[in-house]
Amino acid sequence: MFDKILVANRGEIACRIIRTARRLGVATVAVYSEADAGALHVELADEAWPIGPAPARESYLCIDKLIDAAHSSGARAIHPGYGFLAENEGFAEACARAGIAFIGPPAAAIRAMGSKSAAKNLMEQAGIPLVPGYHGDDQQAETLREAARAIGYPLLIKASAGGGGKGMRVVRGPADFDAALASARREAASAFGDDRVLLEKYLERPRHVEIQVFADSQGNALHLFERDCSIQRRHQKILEEAPAPGMPPELRGRMGEAAVAAARAIGYLGAGTVEFLLAADGRFYFMEMNTRLQVEHPVTEMITGQDLVEWQLRVAAGAPLPCRQEDLTLCGHAIEARVYAEDPAREFLPSTGVLAHLRPPQPNPHVRVDTGVRQGDAVSIHYDPMIAKLIVWDQDRPSALRRLQKALADYQVVGVATNLQFLAAVAAHPAYQQGDFDTHFIERHHEALFPGAEPASDEILALACLDILLHRRREAEEVSRDSPDPWSPWHQANGWRLNSDNYHVLTLLDEERLLEVTAHFRDDCYLLELPGRILAACGEYCASGDLLARLDGRQTRATVVRRGRQLTIMHGGRSHCLMLHDPAAGGEEQHRGGGRLTAPMPGKVIAVSVEAGKEVKRGTPLITLEAMKMEHTIAAPADGTVARVNFRVGDLVSEGEELIAFEAAEAG
Structure with missing residues (x-):
């Protein structure tokens, strides 16, 4: 085992590697850009080295800086995590030249699978079925147009050098081909430094099923079963689970054998994933091989009881695989949800900002949260907007789904838009619950998954008003304590009036709706005149800061986060933003933009x-x-x-x- 490793990545995967290494007694070295100087992975590591400005191309993608940091720190090995340089053959070769172990496959294996076109040729020779398509070297636009005509529409343009949905476009007809090709090439060049593409026949209702493989330097290779990654947006996975729902044991065996054969065909070493498209008739087709650990590897860990990062470290140090294929068994069901700072209602546009409030569900044997951020950290434009991976496990899929729904309802984020409520909508959808899904699930059920913003209910308004009133009362009590006349009625926040009813009118802005709530002060509660009814409300703050409220005698719990005049009320697994209206603030442009x-x-x-x-x-x-x-x-x-x-x-x-x-x- 290595005595010290450098982690050439950031975010949750860097934190995961550092924690596993620490458990094994291995010292860790983090690297960080200027934007990540205060990041969690920097705090967790034994030491940390700066490698440049915020843009990845000037820091995390600079091979020379990473090699220099390893030499300067005395690290004997580099773990690339995933993303950035994890599948870069030049990085693996640079490590070898520098006498540093690369915790990943050899450069030849990365090279073989790094080009999707070359990988398909290799898999074709190994007898693994392929989706009909074009993966040749001739990249002239006319050649690609002719190949597209031969394949037939609809088809898929895919970046040859990468994954994650980058450089991927669905083309429904020849009129759209040129624009889609230009856009895919541009995005591929930006993400991977390589604008080559391949073409594939677009299967209408496939599932995306991948097999986790592992190989050691002694010639042993095995698989750790499958993961279903069909729930995707923009061709990027957001919900993954293991095992795949409804997978017959015989098909599992055949796909596992094909994946191991693919790994052996390229002399693989370490962790890798062979990805297939699974058709409704049970036929499967090789799609690509990711020569690294996958984002969704925790679901495999949860159902096998194995630590794949530990396996990576041991295999890279020359140890054999810790078990044989027949020793591995499936136990229960696991689901991973990727929590992103993004706005599903705006075509999943990334959202940037400071995580003003961040409270994940409490980890336990059934719930795991892998994250690289803390409350107060910023989500910037420079890196992937993932906040965390939420992983749940239970004895069967229905039980795991219940765990997922509860954990999503408990997850609280304020400061950026998130996909939490969208994930909850997917998890609650009858078709998903029944295992009836494919890679087009989101498009097919778009109306149900994007119901539109709901107006604030009377209950949400009551919780917001109760928070405002309790907050004002607490402020008044603090002023009173510091006053030379603490008993003055002018310090009270109980609506005291001389010879008149005691009440306050609160005006809240819900999107563009202006709502007035009259709060009448009573000895033991507030009587709230809401748009839909009159309701008695009282409550207090818990030690956690949550609001414990009683609304017409019914007790409920909510979290209210205040940022200036904005209130975010989190209740019942949903989040709603309201603005405390201040007439003195003046009218703002109602229709920003116009032309x-x-x-x-x-x-x-x-x-x-x-x-x-x-x-x-x-x-x-x-x-x-x-x-x-x-x-x-x-x-x-x-x-x-x-x-x-x-x-x-x-x-x-x-x-x-x-x-x-x-x-x-x-x-x-």
């Missing part, structure tokens, strides 16, 4: 498709932003004219900045 097209997120301009004065039709692409390795194209909202373009390619923009001034054509 302005603004940036929906901070990012970098990577394409400008129009110029000032150009007349365009509704839906015409105007400008494209990149943030967190994803593209977002701003299109014309109507027929009209581009009056002004405010940014050029390469410019950085902030959320809300005007990108283009647009003049809509007059109707008629």
Whole structure:
């Protein structure tokens, strides 16, 4: 075993590797960019070394800086985690030249699988079934167009060098091919430094099932069963589970054998994942092999009782696999939900900001939370917006689903938009609960999963008002304690009036709805005149800071987070934001933008498709932003004219900045 390793990554995977190494008595060295100087993985490691500015290409993707940090710190091995340089053959080769162990497969194996095209050729030779497609070296646009015609539509354009949904586009017909190809190439070049693509026949209702494989330097190889990763958005996984629902043992065996054969065909070493598309008729097709640990590896750990990071460290140090294939058994069911800072209602756009309030569910033998952030940390534009991985386990799938729903309801985040309520909607959907899903589940059930924002209920309004009133009473008590006349009625917050009813009118803004609640003060409660009813409310704060409320005698618990005049009420597994209206603040523009097209997120301009004065039709692409390795194209909202373009390619923009001034054509 190594005495010291360098972790060449950040976030939750860096924290996971550091914790496992510590348990094994291995010292750890973290690296960090300027943006991560105060990050959790830096705090956890035995020592930490700075490697450059916030952009990954100037820090986490700089091989020379990582090798220098390993030499300077005395680390004998480097664990790349996943993402960044984890599947970079040049990094593995640089480690070998420097006499540093690379905790991953040899460079030759990364090279063999690093190009999806080359990987498919290799798998074809090994007799593993492939989806019909084109994965040749000729990348001329005309060659690709001809190949697309031969394959038939719909088809999939995929970046040859990477994964995670980057550089991937579905093309429904020949008219859309050129634009999709240009966009996929651009995104692939940005994410992987390689704009080569391959084409595949697009299967309409496949499941995405992958097999975890492991191999050692003694020639042993095995699989640790399968994971179903079919629930995806933008071709990126968000819910994964093991074992795959409804998987027959015979099919599991055949897929496992094919995956091990794939690993042996390239002389594999360490952890890897062979990914397949599984058709409804039981036929499966090789898709790609990820030559690294996967984000979703915890579900495999939960059902096998094995620590895959520990396996990686031991195998990289020359030890044999700790068990044989026949020693591995399935136990129970595990599901992982990726908690992201993103807004599902805005096409899953990444959300940036400070995690003002962060309370994950309490870990226990059934619930695990892998994270790399703490309350007060910032989610920036520079890196993946994942907040955490929430993993649950139980004896069977229905029980695990109940655990997942409860854990999602208990997860609290304030400061950025999240996908928590969207994940809860997926977990509660009857089709998902019955195991009836494929990679198009979200599109198929879009209406049910995106029901739209609900107005604040009377119960939410009552909790918000009770929090405001209790907060004011506490402030008044603090003023009273510091006053030379603590018994003055002017220090009271009980609505005291001379010769009149004691009440306050609270005005709250719910999106664009202005709501008035009259709070009448009584000896033992507040009588609240809500839009829908009159309700008696009283309560107090718990030691945890939660609000323990009694509404018409019924006790309930909520968390209310205050940021200035904004209140976020978390209750019953849902989160609702209200604004305490202040008339003195003046009227704000009700229709921001008008003829302005603004940036929906901070990012970098990577394409400008129009110029000032150009007349365009509704839906015409105007400008494209990149943030967190994803593209977002701003299109014309109507027929009209581009009056002004405010940014050029390469410019950085902030959320809300005007990108283009647009003049809509007059109707008629």
